[in-house]
Amino acid sequence: MTDKQLDAGDLDLAVLRELSALRSFAPSRGFSGRVMNRVRLPQPAAVALFRRAGAWVMQPRRAVTLATAYAASVVIALRLAVPWLEAHASALQLGVAWIGAQLGAAFNTAAMGLADWAVRSGAAALVRSAASSGAALPALAAAAIGYAAAGVCFYTLLKSPRRNDALARS
Amino acid sequence: MATAKDLRTLADREVVALAKAGKEAAYRELLYRYERPVFSLIYRMVRDRALAEDLSQETFVKVLNALDSYRPEFKFSSWIFKIANNAAIDQLRKREVNTLSLDGAPGARTAEEVEATALQAADRGESPLAELEARELGTEIEQAIGKLRPEYRTAILLRHVEGRAYEEIAEVMDLPLGTVKTYIHRARLELRDYLAHLRT
Numbered sequence: 492m493t494d495k496q497l498d499a500g501d502l503d504l505a506v507l508r509e510l511s512a513l514r515s516f517a518p519s520r521g522f523s524g525r526v527m528n529r530v531r532l533p534q535p536a537a538v539a540l541f542r543r544a545g546a547w548v549m550q551p552r553r554a555v556t557l558a559t560a561y562a563a564s565v566v567i568a569l570r571l572a573v574p575w576l577e578a579h580a581s582a583l584q585l586g587v588a589w590i591g592a593q594l595g596a597a598f599n600t601a602a603m604g605l606a607d608w609a610v611r612s613g614a615a616a617l618v619r620s621a622a623s624s625g626a627a628l629p630a631l632a633a634a635a636i637g638y639a640a641a642g643v644c645f646y647t648l649l650k651s652p653r654r655n656d657a658l659a660r661s
Numbered sequence: 662m663a664t665a666k667d668l669r670t671l672a673d674r675e676v677v678a679l680a681k682a683g684k685e686a687a688y689r690e691l692l693y694r695y696e697r698p699v700f701s702l703i704y705r706m707v708r709d710r711a712l713a714e715d716l717s718q719e720t721f722v723k724v725l726n727a728l729d730s731y732r733p734e735f736k737f738s739s740w741i742f743k744i745a746n747n748a749a750i751d752q753l754r755k756r757e758v759n760t761l762s763l764d765g766a767p768g769a770r771t772a773e774e775v776e777a778t779a780l781q782a783a784d785r786g787e788s789p790l791a792e793l794e795a796r797e798l799g800t801e802i803e804q805a806i807g808k809l810r811p812e813y814r815t816a817i818l819l820r821h822v823e824g825r826a827y828e829e830i831a832e833v834m835d836l837p838l839g840t841v842k843t844y845i846h847r848a849r850l851e852l853r854d855y856l857a858h859l860r861t
Contacts, residue, residue, distance in 0.1 A: 502853065502856060502859055503849075503853060505798060506798075506802060506849070506852055506853065506856060507821060507849075509798050509799055509802050510802060510817070510821035510822055511821050511822065511824065512799075513799060513802065513803070513822050514799075515697045515698065515701045515822075516697065516700055516701045516704045516705075516713075517696070517697050517700065518696055518697075518700045518713075518714050518717055519714060522696060522700075522714065522717070522718070523689065523692045523693070523696060525718060526692060526718055526721045526722060526725070527685075527688065527689065527692070529718075529722045529726075530688060530721075530722060530725045530726055531726055532683055532685055532688065533681065533682070533683040534683070535683075
C-alpha cells in the first residue's frame, strides 16, 4: 500500500478479498486448437478396426511378408490361369460376346424408353419452345444464377468457424 | 443433438458423457470451461508463461485422451486439477523453479524472458486510487503466494482463487481433509507474515 496502512484484522480481510479477486490468466491464442490437434477423438468401431488393421499391416516386417505373399499368389494364379484361359478361349469369347450383346440391348431399350417418355410427356416440346422463345432465357439465367449463389452460400456456411471455434480463436 | 449453447448448460459429467460418445463440441466445451482455471493454477505455480502453456497443454491432452478412464463418481474438476497440479509440482521439483520474484523468474536473462515470467496484478475497473491500491495489494499478494511452499500454494490457490471446497482440494492433492485445512491455515498465516509490512 502507498500511504494507507492496514491494521491486522483489516489486513486478513483484505488478503482474503484480494485472493478471491486475483485475475485469472488465459493461455495464448490458438491454445485450444493446439490441444485439439493432439486429442484422439473416439471413432466408429469399423473405422477403428480398419485403422488398426492398417497399422498392423504397415509394420515393416509384416509389410515385406505380405508384399512377398501377394507377389507369389499373383504368380501362382497367373501360372494356373493362363493355361486355363488358353484351353477355353473360344468358349470365353462366345460368353463375352453374348454378355456384350445383352448389355447393348438393355442400354438400347432404356434409351428408347427415355426418348418415348420425353416425347409423350411434352418435355421435349417444352425445351424446344424455351430455346426458340426469348422470354424463357431470362428465367433460365435467373435460375442458373440462383443455383450458383446457393452453392457459394453453402460453401461459405461450411467454411465459417463454428461458435466454439470462434471462441477458441478469440 | 446438443448445440454449443446447450452444452453450456450441462454439468461436467454430462459433457464428459457426450465427449465419450465422440462429440467434438463436448471436448471443446471442456476445454473452454477449464483452460483459464488450469492455466492460472499452473502459471501461478511455475511462474513461467511458456512453461505454463506447455504444462497446461500436456494436462488437457492427457485428460481428454483418457476420458474413458474417468470415473463419474469423482468430480471432473478434481481430476483435471489433480493432473494439472501434479504436472506443476513435478516441474517445480525437476527444475526447482524459484517463484519468489514477481519481476520474472530468476532464470530470465533477456527482457522478453523477464516479461514472460512476470505476473501482472489485477485490473478490475475500480476508481483510480482504489485500483492503484488494489493493484499494489494484488501485486504484494502475488509475490507472497510465490514465497509459499508449493503444497501451501496449491491449497490456497484452489481454495481462495478457484473457490474449491476443502473436500475437493483434498481429492486434488491426495491428502486427508485435516491436512488440507492445516495447509490453508498455515498458508494464510505465512501470507500474513509476508504482508506484515503493510500493517500499522
